[in-house]
Amino acid sequence: MKIQNFHKASSLADAYERLERSSDAAIIGGGAWMKFSSRTLEEAIDLSGLGLDAIDERDGVVAIGSMTPLRDIETSDVLKRIFNGILPHAAAQIVGVGLRNIATIGGSVVGKYGFSDLLGPLLCMDARLEFFKEGEVSLAEFLERKGRTDDILVSVNIPSKAGCGYFKKVRKTALDFAVLNITITKTDGQTRIALGSRPARAVLAMDAMAVLNGSVDNDETTIEKAAEKAAEAVRFGDNHRASEAYRKHLAYVYVRRGLFMLEEGRT
Amino acid sequence: MKKTNVVNTFNPSIDGKGIMMGRKAFTEDFAPKDALIIKVMRSPHAFAKITHIDVSEAKKLPGVEIVLTHKDFKRNAYTRAGQGYPEPSPHDKFVLDEYVRHVGDEVCAVAAVDEATALKALDAIKVDFEVYDPVLDFEGAKDHKVRVHPEDDIHEMFPIGFDPKRNLAAAYHMEIGDVGKTLDDSDVVVEESFHTTPQAHAMMEPHAVHAEIDYNDRLLMFSSTQTPFHVRRILSQTLEVPIHKIRVIKPRVGGGFGGKQALHGEMLCAAVTLRTGKASKMVYTRKEVFESTYSRHRMRLDFKIGATKDGKITALDVYGLSDTGAYGEHALTVYMVTGSKVLPLYNKVDAVRFHGDIVYTNRMPAGAFRGYGAVQGNFALESIIDMLAEKLGMDPVELREKNMIKEGETSKIFEVMGEGTEGTAMDMESCKLEYCLKRGLELTDWRGKHPKKVEDSKVRSVGMAIAMQGSGIPFIDMGAATIKLNDDGFYNLTIGATEIGQGSDTVLAQIAAEALGCELKHVVVYSSDTDLTPFDTGAYASSTTYVSGNAVYKAASKLRDMMIREAARMLKCDVESIDFDGRTFTDSSGSSVTLSKLSNTLTYNDEQQQLTATHSYVGHKSPPPFMAGFVEVMVDRETGEFDILDYTSVVDVGTTINPKLAQGQIEGGIVQGIGMATYEEYHMSKKGKNITGDFLNYKIPSQKEINRLRTEFADSYEDSGPYGAKSAGEIGIDPPPAALANAIYNATGVRITTLPITPEKILMGIKQKEKDRQ
C-alpha cells in the first residue's frame, strides 16, 4: 500500500468528512495487512486517539471499540465471561502477540477477510455493528453487502446474554491461518453455528441450525443430523491449505464434537 | 589429544551477548549509507526468451546510476553453487541471460540512489518476452520436447552425466554385486516409491551483500555467505576481474543451512560497483528469498529391498529422480549423498545398486540444504525398513539391530561413492549406533508404547529411524588456521571457517584454547576475510568442527612447540625438559618463565620476533556421526490431525567440543526436519508461480509445534577428529520424516510415502482403508 498523506482525525466527524472528500481516502485500522494491498491511498485516516479502543459493558451489551487491538480482546475479562470466552480464545490464536497489539477488531470486521477467526464467533454471538452515519446494523447483514463501506465503524456490540460457546481453529502451525474454524453458541435454547476460513469468509450454517432449533431435544440423532447438514449445506473450497472434501469432513467432525460438548456442559 | 579444560565443557558462545544487544554484526549493518540500492526485475514467466528490452526511460530517471541487462555481460557460463574447483555442478548460468527459466529468475537489474527510485526505474523498463511452454513436471522432464537449456555455450567441468539435450543436469549409476539376482533369490522383497517436496531454508536473515571500491582500488565486498573464498574465486572467473583485486568479508550471518553456500546477489552487486565505481547494496526481499534463490531438491525414490526369512537384508536397489529446477547447482552431489550417506546404514547386504537422473525443469532451482540428499534418502530407507519388518513379521527395532552398521565395520559404498567423484574406503572407528538405539528405547519407554495405544477417538503411537551423515568431504574440503602469540600472552586465531550461527568461532576457539592450555577468553577469533584469514572451503558438508577444527588443533600445537622452543632458549635448557601448563614454562631444574614474560620479551626486549603458526587440514576420511530418533505422536483418527508429544534423540557426534552448541545443532536440525515432514511445502500455480512465497503461506515450525525435545549424546571418540569430534551440523534433520511416517503408520495403518505428512493425507488414507475393508 502506498500512502500519500497521513491524517490523524480529531473527531469521528472530522474523519468522516475527510473520508467523503476522496474515493482514495481510507480509514487505517491496525494496518496489519496493509503490506498486502497494492492500493495507493491519497489519504490514510487514523482513528487512534479518539478513545475507540475500549471494551465496555452497559445495558446488557458489550461494546468493543473498533480500534481495540486483538491483544486487548484476548485478555479482556469481560469478554472471557461471555459465551465461554470464545472471542478471546479465537483472538489468542491469531499469529503472535506483536501482531495482535496492532491488529484491531474494526480492521478484522471491515476487511471481511476470509481467513478471519473472529467473524465466526461474532456471527454466533449475534454481534451488531455501530457505524458513525448509518447507526446499528447486524454483522450478518453487513457481511452480505458487496464492496467497501464508506462509513466509519465505531464499535462492535455483543449482547451479553447468558450462553455457552465452542470455538475450534484447525490449522497447520500456530502461526497459520485456519484450515477451517468452527464456532457454536447456545443461548435461550437457540443454537448458532458458524464456519469460517472455508477458505471463504465465515457464514452461519443455517440448515444445520434449523435442524437443532426445530427439535425439542438435541439428542444424539439430532446432533448427528445437524453435523451432516453443516458439512453438506455450507459451501467449502480448495486452496493450498486443504481440499474442499477435507474441509467438509472437518466441518462434520467438529460441529458434532462441539455440539456434544455444549450439550454435556463441557467446553 | 587428551582433553583437559576447555573442550567438552560448558562454554557459552563467545559472541552471543553483543548480538543480543543489537550491535553491528550482520552484512547490512556495515553497508555504506550512500550505497546505491540494487533492485532486480524478476521473471513473471516460467520459461521465456527476452526478445526486446528497452531501458531508455529507466536510464533517464534522476537518481538511476546504471541499468544492467544480458547485453551488458560477456557470456561466461558459471555455476553459483559455491563449491571447490573444478565444481561437480554444470556451468549452466549466466550473470544475466536472454532466457528466463523460472518465475523469479533475473531479467535485468537497476542501481539507483534509493529504493523508491530503483523500483520506479524497474517499472519504466519495457520487456517483450517470447513465452514458452514450461517443463514443470519433473517426472516428465527427461527427454521432454522442450529443452530448459537450449543454448550451446554451457558445459560440465568433468563428466557428471550432463546432457542438456535430454534435460539432464547430471546422472549417476553404481552397482556393487548383482542386485537383480540377489533380489530374485531373496525370500522377501518390498518395493515402494517415495516422494519428497522442495523445502525452503527460511533462514531469518535474507541474503544481503554490499560492495565498494576501497582506497587501494580494490573491490571490497561484504556478503552473508557460507563460502567467502569461493565467492572471491567465482566473481573473479566470471566477471574477469583479477582475483587479487577482490576482498570478501563475511560478517555475522543470520542463518544459512546451505542456502548461503551459493552466490546470490554477489555477482550483480560486484558488477554495479565495478562499473559505477560507487558503493552498492542488495538485500533480498523475503519474496525473493522464497522465489529466486533455491530450495531442497524434490525427489522420487524408487526403492526395492530384499531379505531372507530370518531378517537378513540382502539387497538394496534404488532408482531416483531428482528435480534440480532451472539450474544444476549441486545436482549430482546432492543426489549421490542420497545414496552414500544413507545406504551404508545397512552394510551387510550382498548387493546394492544406486542410480538416477537429475533433471532440469522450469522451477526454482534446487541446491545445497542441510541434510543434502541424505534426508530424502533416509525418509525412503527408514520407511521401507519398517515396511519390511512388517512383512517379515519382525520387530522393526530388531531388524535394524541385526542389519545396521557397527563399530569397526565398513561399507563398500564408502569406497565407491564420493561427492561427484569416487569415494574413500574407511572403517567405522567410532560408531555408537547400537548404544544410541538402546538408550533411545529406554528413554522413550519404547517397549511399553510400541506400536500404539488407543485412547477414545485418538491414538498414541511411536515411530523411529536411525541416521548417519559425514564430516567433510575427504581430499576436497580444506580448512586452515593461523594462530599468533601477542604480548602479554594472548592469542589471535584467524580462520577461514565460516561462522553462520552454528557456533564455529566458539568451537574453534575452544579447540585452540585446549591445545594451548589457556582460557577461552585469551583466544581472540577473527574469521572469514579473504585478505586476512587463511583459506577455508566454507561452512558446508558438516566440515567445520572436523576439518577446520583439525587445522586449528594442528596450528595451535605448532605454536605451542614454537613457544616451548623460545622458552628453552630463554631458560637455557633443552626443549624436551620444558613443561608448559598454559601459563608458565618450567624446566627440570625448576627454573621458569611465564607466558606473559616470554611474550613480552619476544615483543620488546630480546631476539624480538612474531611467533605465528599456520596449519591446514584436508580430511582423508569422513567419519559419519550416527543417531537414533524417536517420536511419539497423538493422532486424531477422525480428522487425521496429530500432535508431536515428544521427540527424543540419542546421537554419536564423537566428542562434543561444546555440548550445548552441539545440542543446538541437533535440535535445530530436528525441528527443521519436522517442518519438512509435516507442513513445509511449496505450492505452485499452473503456470509455475510460487503461491507460498512468504511466511504467511509457507509455514515453518513455531514455538508451539513441538512439545518436548530431548537430546542425549553417546560417549564416543573419533580418533581422527580434533579431541575426538565428528560433525553435528546436518544429521539432526535426517530422521524426523521417516520416524514420523512410521509413527503415523503405527497409529493408523496408513503409510504416507509422499511428504509432507499432512492430516488430510492421513485422513484420506484412513477413509480409503475403511472403504477397502467394506
Place this chain on the structure above:
Amino acid sequence: MKLHATINGRKRVLEIQPGDVLLDTLRDHDFISVRRGCDSTSCGVCTILVEGKPVPSCTYLSARAEGKTITTVEGVQDHAARLAGFFGGEGADQCGFCNPGIALSVYALSNEAPDADEDTIRHYLTGHLCRCTGYHSQVQAVKKYLEGLK
C-alpha cells in the same frame, strides 16, 4: 512530515514520509538492532516496543508513533546483556538475527507477566520465528531469566 517521539528515553524529531514504517525510519537513524526479516508481519524479527508493547515495526506506520515512546534493544542494553547470559547458558543463541526482537518481547513479558510459566512464555513468543534453535533452549533460557528477576 515530522515525527515527534521518545526513542529509548530521548525525545527525537525525525523527518518521515506519510507511508514510512518504523522499521525503515529506525534503521535509517542508526537503530540497527531493528532487523528486517520478512516485511509481512509474520516473523517477529523486526519487533520493537511502542508504549512498552511489542509490535512488528515492518507494519507500524511511523506517523502513527507521534507522541509515543519507542524502545529498541539499544534502549534496554542491561536487560539484553543479562538475557544473553541465559541464552548462552542454554545454548539458545545461534545466528542471533532474531534475538534483539525476542529480547524486547521478553522485556515486555517480564513487565506484563513476571510469573509466566513455560506455556505462557511459548504463547507470548509464538510470533518470533527462529530457524536455528528448535525453540526448546530459548524457552528454557527465558524461564530461567524470569526466575532470576524475582
